[in-house]
Amino acid sequence: xxxxxxxxxxxxxxxxxxxxxxxxxxxxxxxxxxxxxxxxxxxxxxxxxxxxxxxxxxxxxxxxxxxxxxxxxxxxxxxxxxxxxxxxxxxxxxxxxxxxxxxxxxxxxxxxxxxxxxxxxxxxxxxxxxxxxxxxxxxxxxxxxxxxxxxxxxxxxxxxxxxxxxxxxxxxxxxxxxxxxxxxxxxxxxxxxxxxxxxxxxxxxxxxxxxxxxxxxxxxxxxxxxxxxxxxxxxxxxxxxxxxxxxxxxxxxxxxxxxxxxxxxxxxxxxxxxxxxxxxxxxxxxxxxxxxxxxxxxxxxxxxxxx
Amino acid sequence: xxxxxxxxxxxxxxxxxxxxxxxxxxxxxxxxxxxxxxxxxxxxxxxxxxxxxxxxxxxxxxxxxxxxxxxxxxxxxxxxxxxxxxxxxxxxxxxxxxxxxxxxxxxxxxxxxxxxxxxxxxxxxxxxxxxxxxxxxxxxxxxxxxxxxxxxxxxxxxxxxxxxxxxxxxxxxxxxxxxxxxxxxxxxxxxxxxxxxxxxxxxxxxxxxxxxxxxxxxxxxxxxxxxxxxxxxxxxxxxxxxxxxxxxxxxxxxxxxxxxxxxxx
Numbered sequence: 001x002x003x004x005x006x007x008x009x010x011x012x013x014x015x016x017x018x019x020x021x022x023x024x025x026x027x028x029x030x031x032x033x034x035x036x037x038x039x040x041x042x043x044x045x046x047x048x049x050x051x052x053x054x055x056x057x058x059x060x061x062x063x064x065x066x067x068x069x070x071x072x073x074x075x076x077x078x079x080x081x082x083x084x085x086x087x088x089x090x091x092x093x094x095x096x097x098x099x100x101x102x103x104x105x106x107x108x109x110x111x112x113x114x115x116x117x118x119x120x121x122x123x124x125x126x127x128x129x130x131x132x133x134x135x136x137x138x139x140x141x142x143x144x145x146x147x148x149x150x151x152x153x154x155x156x157x158x159x160x161x162x163x164x165x166x167x168x169x170x171x172x173x174x175x176x177x178x179x180x181x182x183x184x185x186x187x188x189x190x191x192x193x194x195x196x197x198x199x200x201x202x203x204x205x206x207x208x209x210x211x212x213x214x215x216x217x218x219x220x221x222x223x224x225x226x227x228x229x230x231x232x233x234x235x236x237x238x239x240x241x242x243x244x245x246x247x248x249x250x251x252x253x254x255x256x257x258x259x260x261x262x263x264x265x266x267x268x269x270x271x272x273x274x275x276x277x278x279x280x281x282x283x284x285x286x287x288x289x290x291x292x293x294x295x296x297x298x299x300x301x302x303x304x305x306x307x
Numbered sequence: 308x309x310x311x312x313x314x315x316x317x318x319x320x321x322x323x324x325x326x327x328x329x330x331x332x333x334x335x336x337x338x339x340x341x342x343x344x345x346x347x348x349x350x351x352x353x354x355x356x357x358x359x360x361x362x363x364x365x366x367x368x369x370x371x372x373x374x375x376x377x378x379x380x381x382x383x384x385x386x387x388x389x390x391x392x393x394x395x396x397x398x399x400x401x402x403x404x405x406x407x408x409x410x411x412x413x414x415x416x417x418x419x420x421x422x423x424x425x426x427x428x429x430x431x432x433x434x435x436x437x438x439x440x441x442x443x444x445x446x447x448x449x450x451x452x453x454x455x456x457x458x459x460x461x462x463x464x465x466x467x468x469x470x471x472x473x474x475x476x477x478x479x480x481x482x483x484x485x486x487x488x489x490x491x492x493x494x495x496x497x498x499x500x501x502x503x504x505x506x507x508x509x510x511x512x513x514x515x516x517x518x519x520x521x522x523x524x525x526x527x528x529x530x531x532x533x534x535x536x537x538x539x540x541x542x543x544x545x546x547x548x549x550x551x552x553x554x555x556x557x558x559x560x561x562x563x564x565x566x567x568x569x570x571x572x
Contacts, residue, residue: 027402031410034391034454038413041451045428052431100326107323121558122331128508128554129334132531133547136539137333140340140351188330238419246421249514253535263423263515270427270519276434283427287420294419 046287053280063276075281079265083285086261089176089251090244093183097191097240098233100184105195105232106225110204123192131186135253138182142172142254174256182250190239198232199225234301242290262286334551341544348538360541364549367540370530374546377527380442381511384449388510389503391450392457393495399458400465417455425452426519433520440522448520449510456509457502464498497564504561508554 053071057063076083108119126134141148152158153170161167166177202225210220226233248263262282269279314321340350344357365371399410417425429448438444472494476486514528521529531543 027398027404030394030398030402034395034458035410035413037391037451038417038454041429041432041447042417042425043413045425045432048431048435049428052435100322100329103319103322104324104326104330106319111320111323117562119327121555121562122327124558125551125554126330126334127505127512128557129337129547129551130512130528130531132514132528132535133337133543134333136351136531136535137336137340140336141332143351185329185333188326192326242419242421246423247515248423249532263421266423266427267518270430276431279427280431283424287424290421291419 049280049284052276053284055277059274068277071277071281072285075278076285079262079282082260082262082265083289085259086245086263086286087289089180089183089259089261090241090247092180093187093244094191094237094241096180096184097188098237101188101191101195101236105192105199108192108196109199109202120196123189127189132249132253135182135186135250138178138185138254139173142178142181144171144173148172173254174259176255176259178254179251179259179261182254183244183247186247186250187240187244190243191236194235194239195229195232198229202228230301234298238294238297242294245290246286334547337544337547338551341541341548343541343544345541350539350541350544357541360545364542364545367542369525370527370540370542370546373525373527373530376442376524377511380445380449380526381507383446384453384510385503385507387446387450388453388457388506389499392454392502392506393461393499395454396458396461396465396498397495400462401470414455414458417452418459422452422513422515423519426516429516430519440520441524444520444522445517445524445526448516449513452513452516453506453509456505457499460502460505461495461498464501465495468494500561500564504557 051065052063054065054067054069055063056066056068056071104119104123108116108123112119140146143149149158149170149172152161152172158167158170158172161177162169166180167175172178172181206224206228207220210224215223245261246263248261248267251259251261251264266279266282266286269275269282340353341360342356342358343350343353344355344359345352346354360366395410395414398404399407399414426448429444429451433440433444468491473486473490476490477483481489512528514532517526517529518532525533527546531539534540534543
C-alpha cells in the first residue's frame with residue numbers, strides 16, 4: 001500500500017514546483033498591459049496637466065513652467081459662480097435622481113415579477129442610443145409652445161419657479177430648470193442600476209419578519225429596506241453627482257449663458273480661447289474638489305468597503 | 308374609499324412607471340420626429356408626416372461617414388478594453404500579490420473622475436508629445452476610459468465562480484490552457500460579454516472625451532453636436548430610433564444567452 005501512494009507523490013512534487021515558480025509571475029504579466037495603459041494615458045496626463053497649470057506664455061511663443069500659482073487664484077476669482085453652479089445643479093440633479101430612481105428600482109426589484117427583464121431592458125437601452133440626440137429631444141419637450149410648459153403655466157408652477165430663479169417668466173428652455181431636468185434625465189440610469197442591485201440582494205424574508213413584528217409598510221421601509229439599500233444609494237449618488245458636476249453638454253444645449261457650468265468654461269478655455277494654463281488649473285480644481293467631496297461623503301456614510 | 312386604498316397600495320408602482328415614462332419620453336420624441344418634415348434647418352417642431360428620412364437615411368452629407376467611423380472606433384475600443392480588462396480582472400480575483408490595493412485604486416479612479424478632467428488632461432499629454440489628434444488619439448482615450456468598466460463587470464462574474472470547477476478539470480488531466488479554454492472562459496463569458504457590451508456603448512456614445520481629443524475628426528456624437536448649432540437633419544432621429552431598436556434586441560439577446568449559461572453552470 002505504501003509503495004502505491006508514495007510513488008506517484010514523488011514525481012508530482014517534482015513537477016509541481018517549477019510551474020508554481022512560473023505561476024508567481026502570472027498575475028504581473030496579466031496586469032502589465034492594462035496597467036501600463038492606465039498609467040500612460042490616465043495617470044501621466046494628470047502630471048502633464050499639473051505642469052500645464054503652472055505655466056505661462058502664449059500659443060505663439062510657447063508655454064513654459066514658471067511656477068505661476070496665481071493662475072489658480074485668478075481662475076477661482078473669475079469663475080467661482082460657475083463652480084458654485086456646477087455643485088448646485090449637480091446636487092439638485094442627484095437628489096431628483098434619487099427621488100425618481102428609488103421607486104423604479106424598488107419596482108424592478110420587488111414588484112415587477114415577470115416584467116422585470118422588460119423594465120430592465122428599457123432602463124439600459126437608452127445607454128446605447130446617442131445621449132446627445134436624446135438631450136436635443138428635450139428642446140422639443142420643453143419648447144415654449146409645448147404642452148409641458150403650458151400645463152406648468154396653467155398650474156402656476158412656473159410663477160413659483162420663476163420667483164426662486166429657476167425659470168424665466170413663462171419659459172423653461174434656457175433656464176436653470178431645463179439644465180437640471182436634462183442632467184437628471186441623463187444620469188438617472190446611473191442611479192437606478194446600483195439601487196436595483198443592492199435592493200435585489202435584500203432577503204424578502206426580512207420584510208415578512210418586519211411585518212410579523214407589526215411594522216407598518218412605511219416603518220419596514222424606513223427601518224429595514226432603506227438602510228439595507230445604503231450601498232446602492234451611496235454608489236448611485238456618486239455615479240450621478242460626479243459626471244453631472246463635470247458635464248457641459250446639458251448646460252450648453254438646454255441652458256443659456258447664465259447657466260454655464262465649470263465644464264463649459266474648461267471646454268471653452270481649452271478648445272476656443274486656447275488659454276491652456278487657466279483651463280488646466282480649472283480642471284485641476286474641479287478634480288480636487290470632487291475627490292475631497294467624495295472622500296468626505298464616503299467616510300460619513302460609512303461604506304468604505306464600497307470602493 | 309377603495310380607490311384611495313388601491314392608490315396607496317400601488318404608489319411605488321405608479322411612481323416607478325412615471326420615472327420610466329420620464330426615461331423613455333425623449334426616445335418617443337426622437338422616434339416620432341424621425342417621421343417629421345421640418346420647414347427650417349431645425350427639427351424641433353412638428354410640421355408634417357413624411358417617410359423621406361427613413362427612405363434616404365444617408366442623404367445628409369458626412370453623417371453616415373461619421374457613423375461608420377464611430378462604429379469602427381467602438382469596435383476596436385471594445386476589443387482593446389475587453390482583452391486588457393479581462394486580464395486585469397483575472398489577476399485581481401485569482402491571485403494574491405503586493406500592491407493589490409494600489410491597482411484597485413488605479414482601476415477605480417477613472418470611474419470617479421469627471422469626464423471633462425480626463426479629457427483635458429489627456430489633451431495636455433497629446434499636446435506636449437506633439438501627437439496628431441485624430442483616429443488614434445480617440446481610440447487610445449476610449450480604451451482608457453472603458454477599461455475600468457470592463458474590469459468591474461468581469462470581476463463581478465469571476466468572483467462568483469467556483470474555483471473547484473477548475474481544480475476538477477485539472478484532476479481530470481486537463482492542461483492549464485485546456486482548463487482555461489474549456490472551463491474558465493465559458494463560465495466567465497457572460498461577465499466578459501457584459502463588459503464588452505458596456506464598453507461598446509460607452510465608446511460609441513462618448514462625446515466629452517472625444518470632443519477634446521479628436522482634432523478635426525468627426526465621430527457621430529460630434530456630428531450631432533455640430534448639427535445642434537448648424538441645423539439638425541431628420542436623419543439623426545432615424546439613426547437614434549434605429550439604435551434604440553438594435554439596443555433593445557442586443558440586450559434581449561445578451562440576457563437570453565446569460566440565462567442559458569447560468570442554467571448550464
